[in-house]
Amino acid sequence: MENFADVQYILTSFLMLFAGALVMWMAAGFAMLEAGLTRSKNNVVILIKNIALYAIACIMYYVVGYNLMYGDGGAFIGSMSFALNGISYDDHSLMADFFFQVVFVATAASVISGVVAERMKLWPFLIFVVVLTSVIYPIQGHWSWGGSELGGFMAGFSDFAGSTIVHSVGGWAALAGVLLLGARKGKYSKDGKVRPIPGSNMPLATLGTFILWLGWFGFNGGSVLAMGTKEDVDSIALVFAGTNMAASVGAVTAAILTQLIYKKVDLTMVLNGALGGLVAVTAGPDLGMFVAFIDGLVAAVLVVLAVPFFDKLKLDDPVGALSVHLVNGIWGTLAVGIFSADVSILAQLKGILVVGAFTFTTSFVLWYILKITIGIRVSEEEEYDGEDQHETGLEAYPEFAKNLK
Numbered sequence: 093m094e095n096f097a098d099v100q101y102i103l104t105s106f107l108m109l110f111a112g113a114l115v116m117w118m119a120a121g122f123a124m125l126e127a128g129l130t131r132s133k134n135n136v137v138i139l140i141k142n143i144a145l146y147a148i149a150c151i152m153y154y155v156v157g158y159n160l161m162y163g164d165g166g167a168f169i170g171s172m173s174f175a176l177n178g179i180s181y182d183d184h185s186l187m188a189d190f191f192f193q194v195v196f197v198a199t200a201a202s203v204i205s206g207v208v209a210e211r212m213k214l215w216p217f218l219i220f221v222v223v224l225t226s227v228i229y230p231i232q233g234h235w236s237w238g239g240s241e242l243g244g245f246m247a248g249f250s251d252f253a254g255s256t257i258v259h260s261v262g263g264w265a266a267l268a269g270v271l272l273l274g275a276r277k278g279k280y281s282k283d284g285k286v287r288p289i290p291g292s293n294m295p296l297a298t299l300g301t302f303i304l305w306l307g308w309f310g311f312n313g314g315s316v317l318a319m320g321t322k323e324d325v326d327s328i329a330l331v332f333a334g335t336n337m338a339a340s341v342g343a344v345t346a347a348i349l350t351q352l353i354y355k356k357v358d359l360t361m362v363l364n365g366a367l368g369g370l371v372a373v374t375a376g377p378d379l380g381m382f383v384a385f386i387d388g389l390v391a392a393v394l395v396v397l398a399v400p401f402f403d404k405l406k407l408d409d410p411v412g413a414l415s416v417h418l419v420n421g422i423w424g425t426l427a428v429g430i431f432s433a434d435v436s437i438l439a440q441l442k443g444i445l446v447v448g449a450f451t452f453t454t455s456f457v458l459w460y461i462l463k464i465t466i467g468i469r470v471s472e473e474e475e476y477d478g479e480d481q482h483e484t485g486l487e488a489y490p491e492f493a494k495n496l497k
Contacts, residue, residue: 158193199259
């Protein structure tokens, strides 16, 4: 029996490490997607943001965030200890668990980067990431995954891999930021018309989407959190298949809808349709293929409707991340309450509201402090020239730029 326990420990720890590596690769997907859907004059800053936010998340979550989320504390926060002190597990490696969890934190931060792209200063963004990954994300995570139910208010809430706890957290934080930041110059005319600002590289955006799709198998599959029995492996396989189905249905549905509405297929909507399906299914990828199909179908409809809706509100989101991660984070979480006999939709709604209110409020306060102190938006000249020239002195495609001259 001792050897059997060792085998379970090894296999479960391996699952977390391997799945965590897949999720880490999603950082590359976010970077490529964001760079492809924005203008090349801002690509260097975008790439810096994406690699820096991942590194910051890994440092801050290790130093303080993991203990705040999983340490033994009160209903509101976990332990105030540092560097994983006082936490141990009998059935898997502590460091494997930390690594698997920290890549989720970085994912939440990545969502924000795309929404505020092309007009936010680099360093205020990175300061926000420090606080998000060390304090805001871990505190709300403590109320569910961390073991606390916030005085019972989160009791019954179910979020398998983070439609709310990860994706909508990034969405709420981004929404707070964009409200204070404002739209890119020229995005909306004085009479309210929307002026499209095309991305610089559709192949790169498509590559980013495929990388994210691949990484999502680790995101959801690893969240089974066990690989020591046949039943565990069957559960992982079901989650993989459901995750793939939701993304596939999301992509096809978005293609059909844009053809019907605009008389042309919109690649950016197809990419975000797939990603919307992935976000939605994340709350319940273990509920079966039919639920995954519905998750992806509704997610694509929501993406196609939400992108122009946010534009009507003049909330400029260059990559559509609010539609993908916030809107479908909410939908996917509610879907669990609709389709699971063991979960109440009221409990899901409570969880969405509690996490959303906390994240949006704390993020708005932090963004506002940054705005009135060091400023969060680049100057009009810097925005016109491109952030790369002023923030980094580099160009993403220097030879191409020289040829144009």
